[in-house]
Amino acid sequence: MIKNLTKTTLLFFSMLTFVSSLAQAQIPQVPKEIRFADLTLKLNEQARREIQLDVDALHRNQNYFKTKLDRVNLYMPFVERELQAAGVPLDLKYLVIQESSLIADAVSTSNAVGFWQFKKGTAEEVFLRVDNLIDERKNIVSSTKGAALYLKKNNSQFDNWMCGLVAYQMGLGGAKAYFGTQYNGKKVVELDRNTHWYFKKFLAHKIAFEGQIGRLVSNTGYLEEVSVQGPTTLKAVAARLQVTENHLREYNKWTSNGQIPGDKTYAVVYLKSGAAPSRPVIASNSTATTSSTTTAQTTRYSQSQPGNYPKVTGNTQRATQPDQIKVNNIEAVQASQATSQENFADQIGIRKGKLRRVNDLNRKDNIQAGAYYYTKAKNSSADAEIHIVRQGETLWSISQLYGIKLSSLKAKNRIRSDRNLVPGMVLNLQEHRKRGEDITILPLNQQRQLGIQQPSTTPTSPVTVTPTSAPDPIPVASNPESSSQRLTHTVAQGENLFRISQRYGVKVDDIKKWNNLSNDNIRVGQKLIIIKP
Incomplete structure (x- = not known):
């Protein structure tokens, strides 16, 4: 009997250990x-x-x-x-x-x-x-x-x-x-x-x-957002959305009495049943709600988010001096002001020919204030797998962004010139595109989910284009800024990009794009281009 009891005790502790290890593994x-x-x-x-x-x-x-x-x-x-x-x-x-x-x-x-x-x-x-x-x-x-x-x-x-x-x-x-x-x-x-x-x-x-975000644990539905400009009430909005006022009050506790004033636009959210038609990219390792293919694609697309590149390391406080920083793990320097190639090469102590060669510069290209320039050769591949083309980008600007040779970028994607770029196009930065393989252009709604704002001429449904071995070039979407008012703003003491964006009613990211700024640093007296809508 004691022998059987011992076996039972051992079995019990074995099961307890197994359950404990299973819980630990989760x-x-x-x-x-x-x-x-x-x-x-x-x-x-x-x-x-x-x-x-x-x-x-x-x-x-x-x-x-x-x-x-x-x-x-x-x-x-x-x-x-x-x-x-x-x-x-x-x-x-x-x-x-x-x-x-x-x-x-x-x-x-x-x-x-x-x-x-x-x-x-x-x-x-x-x-x-x-x-x-x-x-x-x-x-x-x-x-x-x-x-x-x-x-x-x-x-x-x-x-x-x-x-x-x-x-x-x-x-x-x-x-x-x-x-x-x-x-x-x-x-x-x-x-x-x-x-x-x-x-x-x-x-x-x-x-x-x-690893858990995005893994549905119950059928709660999803939140839908509507932008509301008052003055109005949650009751009136509820009638329009065909939900109850109490439902809106539950998810919009920011209005104490159900009133929505008219001082600005407010985001009102409400619960909808079913699966969300499209949700922003969730950067996690969870695969519970997506197929392995979709998850891999999401990971690749999320790598090209604004702000992830270029990767600047080293003494960033002295980035305009040689031998202080690396950009994408390549020795580089930041231009403090717009100048010629000759002047910049003299300032940073390298030969003009080398400056031009390692940065894929043409002879007539000027140095842009705030931009990063490599002092060692760029790589044949980038750390990121792909890049999603944004309005106004060129093959050269993309090659500089990731520290990839311009010739390699063109070869990997079978693209010869900037005329072949389309906003939303997915470019390879590591693998060569197979001969005859179509180039994907992300639909506009998916680009927005990734934080990429493109002109309305960008496709709104999935599109593929033929590589540039085809005889006709792919048309580039027209620039909506061409009919806008172009201004020059001189940075005053105490100003930053956010305050300047508020003054002109534009986005910080747009100011950075118009002026080729790689970060938020600006200096007193600096001239900034502003394209006012």
Whole structure:
């Protein structure tokens, strides 16, 4: 009998061990190295253990985790879209989960409110309306725009997204006092027990949810957005949308009494049943709701997001001096002002012929202020797999963006000239396109999901074009800016791109495109081209 009891006990403990190991396998494990935004994070064992404890805690109650995941899946498409539009790395999206668990009217002990947990003063700094009628901290679209603006402002002080993220919790002054300048411009960061707790907690949320976002755990439907210009009421909007007023109140807690004022356009969201017709790209390893082909395609397309390239490392504070930075891991230098090839070559200490050769420059090409120029030869392939062509780009500008030789770019895609480029075209940056293989042009709605704004002449349904061995060139969409007003703005003391964009009613990304700016840095007295609609 004792012998049988021993066998039973052993069987019980064996089953317990199996169940425990199965549960452990389902919980994501913290790796030794993590990619976050444009940083490489190297974790020692103690940092890994601390973060793993938080990951385990987030997964401990699976019912609670699934409830939270349902909420994340409802709101995350709006978060991703606004972060992409602002040029903030998508990895920052996990911060909203950490801050509020995507609960619209969440309130902290320090009286921070809403999705991104803004205090009233900070919310007003990023142009959110907070009063007794409207609280945009509870509006997923408005609050994410504000969070993106705040995060970018913080990061501009450090050129390091870890510091910028911690500044979200500490404030910019607190983060400067805490970090000093030790991480400014650094792209490889080692984490240990002294790493700020807030950042380690953020990494736990990133690891816990990274492979889960987009995996449907219940049939909750999806959120649809409509832009509403008041004055009107949720009741009137509900009648138009054929939903109840209470339904709109549940998902739009930013209006306290159901009134929508006429001071600006507000995003109203409501729940629709079924699967979303098209959702923004979700950068995760989850394959639960997509086929392996679709997931691979999504990953490739998401690599070409604005802001990911060029990858600039080194002493970015002295980028205009030789031997200070690398662009796409190639030695390079930034032009401080527009000048000739001869003058620029003399300034950076290389031969004019070499400058022209390694940058694929024509003899008459001038050096553009703020642009990066390589001082060593570019590569035959890029780190990214593909690039999605944007309006106004050329083969040369794309080759510079990724540090790929112009001849290689042309050969891989069987394209000979800029006349063959079409906005939305998917170019190969690593593999050669097969002979006779069609070139895909993404439909306009999919481009918008990726944060790519194109003219309305871009195709609205999937299109393929024949490689350029065909006799007739592919027409390029007309430029809608040709009939707009062209102005010159001189940068004044205290101005930044955001304030200039607000003054003229244009987008920051457009100002950067018109002036060939690779980042947000501008200087007093600099002349900027503005194309006012």
